[in-house]
Amino acid sequence: MSSTQPNDSPLAFEPRKPGARIDFSMGGLVYCAMMLFMGLAAINTQANLLFGVFGLMIGVLLLAWYVGRRVLRHLEVRRVIPPHAIVGTGITFEYVFTNTKKFWPSLSVGLLEIDGVGGFEKRPRCYMLHAAAGMTARVQSQVQPARRGLYRLDHFELTTSFPFGFVRRRRRQRLEDSLLIFPPIAQVDRKLLAMCRSADDTGESLRPSPGGSDEFYGIRRYRAGDNPRRIYWRRSARTGVLLTKEMTRVAPPRLLIVVDTQLEHRTRQDHALLERAIAIAASLSSAALEDGLAVGVCVWNGKPVVLAPSRGKQQREDILSLLAQLPLNLDYQRQALMEDSRPALRPNTTTVLVTGSDVKLDFLEEARGSVMLLSAANRDVDRWFAFPATIDFAKCGPADQLPQD
């Protein structure tokens, strides 16, 4: 008989060592005791029906052992997960259970992820009630990403106490997947985005340049690879040379976000500020890209990395992936990073320095107005970024970058 204690729940357990694959539940032990009692009663009374019941109970126990074994065998599990997630935003894992057995159904199977679970608030798990013989069941599980970084989901454990809850069987399977969890992304105040366009007002940014698809710029010879639709047929016919039109390129405002990740002290507060800074950078880049800005990033990722400002979804993913996987930086300093960002600077580029430290711009930079400073330590910055209230930045860092206090 099944117990309704939460500890006997198909999901309320922790994974065991690979060797421990079968264990008796309390209900199973009680059943065994009852079975022995029934045997003693049968021997004592010599009542034939009790002998029959005794045999029946043995049969039920054997059946529980065998069916539990069959339930987990030939059960193929596939995990369908999104390519990335965002801290604080729930995602759905879908588990596809395919029962390849020809006769036996699979019932009451719990699944528990074992590897790569550090990035989630709770260990991903799900419960499948029923997969008929030869059929497929799909179960979705809501998970809440809690830490940025790349997480490799590998082993998972299938468990069942079906049919009677006497014996819990486990089976470990391997299925490699990876999930990249981006830093938290907030809604960004439009005013901040307007400020990020400050360099857009310079004259150089207004000069048209060829290479886009905006307005007519000029004519040149057709080169292999050019868009055939742009061939200027009338002029080509007149000249006898294949000519193509060149269009002007829109020159959007450029934004270069310099993310200062240097940690002077590995306190909980500093970690929280750093993660907040990274989240600010991610939010800003995401919002700016959505607003049509070309966004680039300069960050220390074991070595200085500069992603030149660009636009598009791919750029967004590249930036967020880079921010998601930032390592712990204890040495590389802000000034060096600013120097590293200079090659990517152009006249219409607004530079935003995002840092977790409470820093001030030097007089020259402030006078030029070419660098914006967003310090996570500055509470004024909070009004531009609306993060979900549930996010605890002290716990947002990767599992291998925990505070030391």
Added chain:
Amino acid sequence: MHDLRQFKPALYLLLLLGVSGYCIAAETPGVWVGGCFFILLHAWLSFRGRFKPMTRALTNFVTLTLLAYVLYDAMVAVTTPVLVVGEFLVFLQLIKLWELRSNRDYAQLLVLGLLLTVAAAISTASLGFGIVWIIYLLLSLYCCLLFHLKTESDAAIEALGDSQPKFDPATLEQDRRMLARSVWRLSAAGSLVGLALGVLVFLIFPRGNGSGFLGNFQMPVNQTLVGFSDKVSFQNIARLQQSSDTVAWVSLTHNGQPVEQAQTLLLRGSTLDTYHGNSTPDKGSRYQWARTDLDEGLPRIWPPIAGDEHSFAARPHELRWLDMAPRRPATRPSLLQPQPPPPTLPADTWEQHFTLKPTGTPVLFSMAGPLTIKAFNRQVRIRYLRSSQIIQTFDPIREPVEYEVIATNQVAGPNLRPPTLAQQTNRISLIDPQIIAMAKRPQVSGSNQRGSLASQRDPLHAASAGAATAGAAAGAGTAGAATIAPDELDEQIATNIEQYLKTNYAYTLDLTDTRLVEGRDPLVAFLYDFKKGHCEYFAGAMTLMCQSLGLQARMVVGFHCDADSLVGGYYLVRQSNAHAWVEVLTTNGWKTFDPTSAIGAPPRKLSLWENVRNLINYLDFAYAKSVIAYDGEHQTNLRQRGSDWVTNAVIRIAAFIDAIRRAHFGRGDPRLAEEAGLADRFWTIAIRSFVALMALCLTIAVGGYLWSRYQLRRRAARIGIASLPLDEQLRLARQLGFYDDLLRLLARHQIDFAREQTPREFSRSLLYLPASAYSTVLRLTELFYRVRYGKSELTPGRHRHLASALARLAEELGPAPSTG
């Protein structure tokens, strides 16, 4: 989240079965009605959504009240503790049902139900309960599986917390359609395994060892039998209701051969030789028949006779002689002293194997002249009375007894109690004068040339040297005293009285239309006023009339079984077979007389219902004998039969091999030459026939296989998958047979599949078909795509479903137009 709606109906059914099983076992229809009512009411309220669980306080109050009631009932009612516990379990189940809140309550309900049926199983041997129990166990398996799914599912939801799982509609649809099937499939497999193990343990678990090592918890059962009684009284005149309850099953063999042709079987229970009429001062003991030496509470006419009783304990499977004279134990056993030879059975014997239900009396039944007894299922303390040849136990029978008696079917016991003249005078003085007067009438007791036989018979006919042939009182404590002995006229007188009663009186069980005058002896009223009655009146009247004329007569009560009682080789002894007849001591020994008239007796013809009831009774007996009474001896027999079967099989195989060997290798032996020649021809023909048959079967199998492959490849070509690899082609051809059938069906209606079209285009081009037909074609085409490209697999059941869909489509399309 999950669709487990099957659980509750199954649970209600399980509860109903459990309560019904218990009530069958405990024979408590009131509890059954009440239990079923509350369960059904709860189900109705629950499905209507109006059920509200009882409060805890009310639950506790009701529980305590019912506990008090059950304890009171246990004290005042006479029943077994197990049944009392079972009754309480029924109440607990109902209480638990009405306070259902959580899964824990469901679990308790299931456990209580199982305990209830176990309690019932201990207390009954009823076949009806056995059947109900098996169904109950199968259903409980199903319920337990569903319940486990329910608890696991609920616990999973609890464990998942906020992140409740979501299911895609296909999975939910799969649950809805196939969950019950899967659980039934598992239940069936579990039942098979459980039953197989149950039967195995039932059959092979060693019996007898360890019996009673935990003590016997059973209290004595006070069961009384309604029909048969070893006491006969005429104090109340009323309508007797015949009961068809079964008392015993008797297997009868004559000289070791089973009795195949039904014959009348008289099973003697007890003998009654003294009638207490209205001369007894104690009104409570008036008009009763009694045994003069045994009955307590009634005045004794003479003291018990020494040596009449032989008492012993019959251990299981031990053959004991009944009429073993008591021996003085030797002071010291001596090996030199010759032991008396063991008694031998006479040539003509009847073996009766009884399975006797509890009767509440100490009487063990048997045919006349019992010689030996053997108890089977337990030890029985026996006392055998030589004078009356009746077998009794020391205590009333409370549990079924299985015993075997070997008898001669002759009432030939020694007359250990020939009355003295004084005793005979005393006995006659107790008889009502009107009965004596009736007995002396010539038309009653008969007459000859010398007058009435009664006048020629001296009531105080003294014993003489040659007269007491039927049994001298040798060593019976009456030596030296003049005793009454049988007369040569006794048999004739008894026959006349028997005939008189048979022809002048009518049989009835209903005496409610008669009126008995206060103080008038019922037997006198029977003879003079009613002139009708049942067997006890007839037997009592004849016994008294015989005794009044000086004959030694006694009434015998027992069972009278006729041909209708023989079912499946067993005599089915029912309460309605209870009977009373008379035994009279003649010069040729004790003779049996049955004076009961057949006049007015209802014609004995078995109705259909009685036949069915007989069959049920027989099945009940077979169940009780084969299942309930299965013991170590049955186990040994079963093992022996299995061993014999294997041995015989081995011997037969060896003989078969030997015959072949002799046929083929024994030609050099002249003794075997002729036999070998015949066998050789036979075996040559047999082997050739066998080889030819095998070759034919092989050819048919290979041909069938090739033909099916050819058909599949043709089908593959028709449905356009011939370009696939052969294995895939054949697999899909098997799966897509329905689409081929669809194309052929359409082709018969001159709708041809154009090769330049895809199946989907083709199906969509059939807009001119009737709407339902068009829809069917579309659906089948979609299924075609799912199988062809989506790797779906069709089960045999799905194939059948598709075949029926095609049949419906053919009906919709109507008959195919003639090609001419």
